[in-house]
Amino acid sequence: MMRIDPTEPLGKQSESSRGWMMTVRLASWLIISCLLFWWLGSQWKERSGDSVYPDRPIQIVVPYAAGGGSDTFVRIIQQGLIDAGEFDQPMVIINQPGGIGTIGSREVKNAEPDGYKILCHHNAIITAKLAETVDYGPEAFEPIALTGEMSMVILVRADSEILDLAQLLSLASENPESVRFAANKGAPAYYAALQLEKAKPGAKFTIVSSGGGADRYTKILGGHLDAGIFSLSEYLDFVAPNGTPPDRDVRAIAVLSSERHESIPSVPASAEMGIPVVLRNANYWWAPKDTSAEVIQRLAEALRRAMDQPSVQGELSRLRLDPTFAVGDGLRKKLSETLRGFEEVAESRNMDLPRFDLYLAGLTLLLLGVVTVQGLSSRIKCRDLSLEEGVAKQAGDDVTSHGLLAISCFSLVVTHVLAFQSGWVPLALVIFSMVLSTGLLMSRVVRVSRLALLELSLLTGLGTQYLFTEVLMVALP
Amino acid sequence: MDGLAEAIDALFSLYGLGVILVGTFLGITVGAVPGLTGTMLIALVLPLTYGADPLLSMALLISIYVGAVSGGMITATLLRMPGTPASIITTLDGYPMARSGEPEKALGLGVMASTVGGGVSWCFLVLLTGPIAVLSSHFGFFEYFSLVMMALVLIASVGGSSLTLALFSGFLGVFFAMPGINAATGRARWTFGITEMNDGFQLLPVLIGLFAVNQVLTDILRIEDQGEPVSIGKRSLWLGPRQWVSHGVNLLRSSIIGTWIGMLPGIGANIGSVTAYTVAKGVSRQPERFGHGSEEGIVASEAANNATIGGSLIPLIAMGLPGSVVEAVLLGALVIHGLQPGPRLFAESPDMVYTIMGAMLLANFVMAIMMIGSMRWLARIASVPKPYLLPVILAFCVVGSYALANRFFDVWVMLAFAILGISLERFRVPLAPFIIGFVLGPIAEKNLSLGLQASGGSFLPLVTRPLSLLFLSLSIALLLFSIFGAKLKGRWFQRPSTTSDPFDGEVGA
Numbered sequence: 001m002m003r004i005d006p007t008e009p010l011g012k013q014s015e016s017s018r019g020w021m022m023t024v025r026l027a028s029w030l031i032i033s034c035l036l037f038w039w040l041g042s043q044w045k046e047r048s049g050d051s052v053y054p055d056r057p058i059q060i061v062v063p064y065a066a067g068g069g070s071d072t073f074v075r076i077i078q079q080g081l082i083d084a085g086e087f088d089q090p091m092v093i094i095n096q097p098g099g100i101g102t103i104g105s106r107e108v109k110n111a112e113p114d115g116y117k118i119l120c121h122h123n124a125i126i127t128a129k130l131a132e133t134v135d136y137g138p139e140a141f142e143p144i145a146l147t148g149e150m151s152m153v154i155l156v157r158a159d160s161e162i163l164d165l166a167q168l169l170s171l172a173s174e175n176p177e178s179v180r181f182a183a184n185k186g187a188p189a190y191y192a193a194l195q196l197e198k199a200k201p202g203a204k205f206t207i208v209s210s211g212g213g214a215d216r217y218t219k220i221l222g223g224h225l226d227a228g229i230f231s232l233s234e235y236l237d238f239v240a241p242n243g244t245p246p247d248r249d250v251r252a253i254a255v256l257s258s259e260r261h262e263s264i265p266s267v268p269a270s271a272e273m274g275i276p277v278v279l280r281n282a283n284y285w286w287a288p289k290d291t292s293a294e295v296i297q298r299l300a301e302a303l304r305r306a307m308d309q310p311s312v313q314g315e316l317s318r319l320r321l322d323p324t325f326a327v328g329d330g331l332r333k334k335l336s337e338t339l340r341g342f343e344e345v346a347e348s349r350n351m352d353l354p355r356f357d358l359y360l361a362g363l364t365l366l367l368l369g370v371v372t373v374q375g376l377s378s379r380i381k382c383r384d385l386s387l388e389e390g391v392a393k394q395a396g397d398d399v400t401s402h403g404l405l406a407i408s409c410f411s412l413v414v415t416h417v418l419a420f421q422s423g424w425v426p427l428a429l430v431i432f433s434m435v436l437s438t439g440l441l442m443s444r445v446v447r448v449s450r451l452a453l454l455e456l457s458l459l460t461g462l463g464t465q466y467l468f469t470e471v472l473m474v475a476l477p
Numbered sequence: 478m479d480g481l482a483e484a485i486d487a488l489f490s491l492y493g494l495g496v497i498l499v500g501t502f503l504g505i506t507v508g509a510v511p512g513l514t515g516t517m518l519i520a521l522v523l524p525l526t527y528g529a530d531p532l533l534s535m536a537l538l539i540s541i542y543v544g545a546v547s548g549g550m551i552t553a554t555l556l557r558m559p560g561t562p563a564s565i566i567t568t569l570d571g572y573p574m575a576r577s578g579e580p581e582k583a584l585g586l587g588v589m590a591s592t593v594g595g596g597v598s599w600c601f602l603v604l605l606t607g608p609i610a611v612l613s614s615h616f617g618f619f620e621y622f623s624l625v626m627m628a629l630v631l632i633a634s635v636g637g638s639s640l641t642l643a644l645f646s647g648f649l650g651v652f653f654a655m656p657g658i659n660a661a662t663g664r665a666r667w668t669f670g671i672t673e674m675n676d677g678f679q680l681l682p683v684l685i686g687l688f689a690v691n692q693v694l695t696d697i698l699r700i701e702d703q704g705e706p707v708s709i710g711k712r713s714l715w716l717g718p719r720q721w722v723s724h725g726v727n728l729l730r731s732s733i734i735g736t737w738i739g740m741l742p743g744i745g746a747n748i749g750s751v752t753a754y755t756v757a758k759g760v761s762r763q764p765e766r767f768g769h770g771s772e773e774g775i776v777a778s779e780a781a782n783n784a785t786i787g788g789s790l791i792p793l794i795a796m797g798l799p800g801s802v803v804e805a806v807l808l809g810a811l812v813i814h815g816l817q818p819g820p821r822l823f824a825e826s827p828d829m830v831y832t833i834m835g836a837m838l839l840a841n842f843v844m845a846i847m848m849i850g851s852m853r854w855l856a857r858i859a860s861v862p863k864p865y866l867l868p869v870i871l872a873f874c875v876v877g878s879y880a881l882a883n884r885f886f887d888v889w890v891m892l893a894f895a896i897l898g899i900s901l902e903r904f905r906v907p908l909a910p911f912i913i914g915f916v917l918g919p920i921a922e923k924n925l926s927l928g929l930q931a932s933g934g935s936f937l938p939l940v941t942r943p944l945s946l947l948f949l950s951l952s953i954a955l956l957l958f959s960i961f962g963a964k965l966k967g968r969w970f971q972r973p974s975t976t977s978d979p980f981d982g983e984v985g986a
Contacts, residue, residue, distance in 0.1 A: 065813055361652060434871065464876050
């Protein structure tokens with residue numbers, strides 16, 4: 001290891017540390033030139049290309065976080081597209097999570113209808129409009145295809161007295177609101193719960209939005225909720241091995257489907273019991289409105305071939321997804337049926353929860369008042385006791401010393417973010433210029449080597465570009 | 478025990494060990510550099526782990542955490558500038574001892590105490606997490622709500638400078654968590670017609686803005702602060718077994734205090750070390766040595782601040798409640814990787830639980846070896862000129878916020894919260910309660926709303942369910958105590974403890 005004496009003042013390195021500096025410098029220039037060649041190459045490659053669709057990467061927007069169910073599904077299809085040899089261009093997955101999928105869906109809705117930015121989104125795209133989260137539904141998109149559906153089951157705790165779906169509904173109609181039913185407001189499961197109520201006159205659940213699958217499961221085991229809708233794969237994950245005491249396990253009382261599912265043959269389908277509620281969460285692919293029919297056709301064809309890949313079939317059955325596929329009229333019919341089913345029961349049954357947000361805003365303002373009064377009074381007290389010197393000096397020091405420098409650096413950052421957002425300047429250049437300019441500003445106060453700053457900015461700029469495009473696959477504007 | 482095997486596989490692979498080495502090294506480095514904090518690094522590294530294996534990502538973040546809490550003592554001892562807030566107390570005795578010609582001994586004691594503190598709290602982590610997870614799986618909506626309320630009161634009452642400022646900061650945090658889709662009703666609120674606001678403000682941009690950018694700007698303000706370090710001689714940092722034995726009781730006591738303080742939600746490593754230091758001074762046979770280079774003081778502070786790590790991981794894993802700002806980021810990291818911390822984590826992904834535990838233990842050993850082996854080098858890194866460091870951090874703040882969800886909205890949120898953070902600190906409002914409120918507020922609201930949905934709108938279960946009643950009465954008692962007790966207690970926790978201000982030395986005087 002290099003021995004460096006920490007007492008040495010900077011700038012006056014000894015022989016050994018000068019040699020060390022040379023090595024570092026040489027290595028950093030080597031890395032910089034490699035990155036520069038890679039970047040120029042990639043820029044050049046992007047410019048050249050033939051004009052048959054697709055002649056540049058297709059972006060698939062997943063409106064949920066990386067690693068979630070939707071993301072896993074799209075990555076399987078992406079691999080299928082590669083295996084099937086579709087498209088010479090890469091398919092880039094962009095995760096835009098948030099707002100129950102509305103942030104990603106809006107992104108695609110507003111995109112150019114050229115087939116280079118498409119969306120994969122399940123039934124929640126239909127319910128988001130009904131729940132008034134956004135003002136558009138499926139009609140704002142061109143549907144490309146339906147690929148894969150997930151069956152949904154109703155779970156109760158294993159020692160529950162509810163044995164089947166009919167009994168659940170009669171309990172809910174005899175004692176309205178006695179059954180606490182887990183289904184998230186605004187999500188497809190919520191509308192399925194309303195459809196169930198409609199199937200039996202007088203039935204009424206107490207519907208509780210209780211978050212993700214794991215949360216709902218815990219609450220059902222703890223006896224805080226009586227029943228809930230889960231996906232088939234969640235059920236198979238949750239169900240405990242034989243011999244578990246019944247109060248630590250769950251039981252499926254029905255599949256919301258027209259027929260039983262092959263992986264749980266003993267669980268009856270809802271249709272068998274004369275309750276025509278079917279909920280299957282389907283994955284749909286969407287393009288922006290007015291995308292040309294040829295492009296839709298091309299994408300649908302590619303998705304069909306991807307779905308036919310044995311590897312995709314295998315992965316989907318591992319996820320318990322049924323490999324359904326629909327395009328064109330079949331797809332439209334399916335969509336309008338689902339929409340009608342939800343619309344029939346859509347009602348705003350909002351239990352009047354207290355407006356916690358308003359209370360909170362009031363409380364925060366109140367505290368702000370208290371704090372201000374306290375601050376003012378303590379300042380006056382300080383002045384009276386003529387103790388302000390220490391405090392005021394400390395506070396004043398900061399502003400006068402390098403306040404201008406800090407403000408300039410911050411403004412430089414803001415300017416560079418604006419340039420980055422405009423999309424005209426590549427990331428590498430933005431970062432290079434940002435690091436260099438802020439560094440140079442600071443070096444007016446603390447003297448450092450300009451050359452080293454230049455190296456550092458080149459390294460950071462090209463490095464982040466490499467990291468983003470090659471490692472993280474982030475979509476740059 | 479499949480999970481255990483998988484965790485061991487992941488940790489003892491080439492990647493696993495590499496990740497722990499790199500993480501600990503980076504952690505110690507940022508911990509040692511005044512002006513850079515572990516929170517900052519963890520928030521900036523998190524976006525890089527999106528595409529990576531969840532187990533390795535968590536191992537990386539945990540190692541950074543362990544490294545950062547430990548690294549702060551280097552500059553605290555040599556420069557009298559705590560590298561992280563966790564080491565503020567170490568400056569009291571570390572620096573005088575270093576100045577009096579024994580820097581190796583001061584650092585050696587610190588490393589020993591850190592290692593023991595980490596180890597002891599690790600044992601508690603392993604022993605307590607399981608039972609607490611089982612216990613909390615019986616919690617319903619109302620119990621969770623009351624528990625979170627207790628946590629909020631706790632940070633306000635012991636967290637920072639004054640009770641009102643801390644409360645204000647906490648409530649402001651909850652306030653900024655309000656926009657977005659309400660989990661209980663499925664409806665968006667406070668979005669002002671902006672679609673991006675459907676998702677509210679995300680934790681990561683808020684955190685990067687409040688802590689990282691704010692800290693960089695503050696560092697620019699005092700860009701010339703670069704002290705002269707006390708130089709380290711050639712003596713080894715390794716202490717003989719006699720030292721270990723003679724500090725045995727103090728080590729154990731401080732570690733246990735640190736662990737317990739860490740377990741309390743909302744309180745971080747700095748409070749742990751203050752408390753252990755006070756107790757050590759109280760029972761010491763030489764209390765007059767404290768503040769003038771006391772061995773016991775260094776040991777108590779460093780053992781306790783490292784012990785808070787294991788302690789604070791317990792509620793995070795077992796109940797999904799973050800104990801400190803770093804924990805809030807770790808919670809976010811788990812959620813980003815599709816895992817929900819809480820009672821189910823043990824059953825669903827035992828591999829993750831064991832990886833977190835294993836990574837903490839390994840990082841603890843790696844930290845000890847690294848600190849002893851490369852202290853001279855680390856001391857040198859701590860004085861890298863700011864103009865090299867700060868621009869690169871700013872760049873990472875921008876790209877890190879953007880990478881979260883591929884949108885510029887987050888970058889602007891980050892910049893706006895940087896301004897907010899710097900203005901709050903101007904007025905001496907501590908920032909830690911803000912983040913805890915920001916994270917816990919929505920959890921409390923959701924649980925209360927769902928509880929009300931299930932109970933048909935009745936608030937009664939809050940007081941009729943015994944556990945809920947217990948938590949509520951505890952929080953009210955705490956609040957009353959801190960209002961009236963503060964007057965009696967004197968002024969122990971005076972300074973805002975979120976940034977690494979150069980420490981003046983009045984605490985403990």
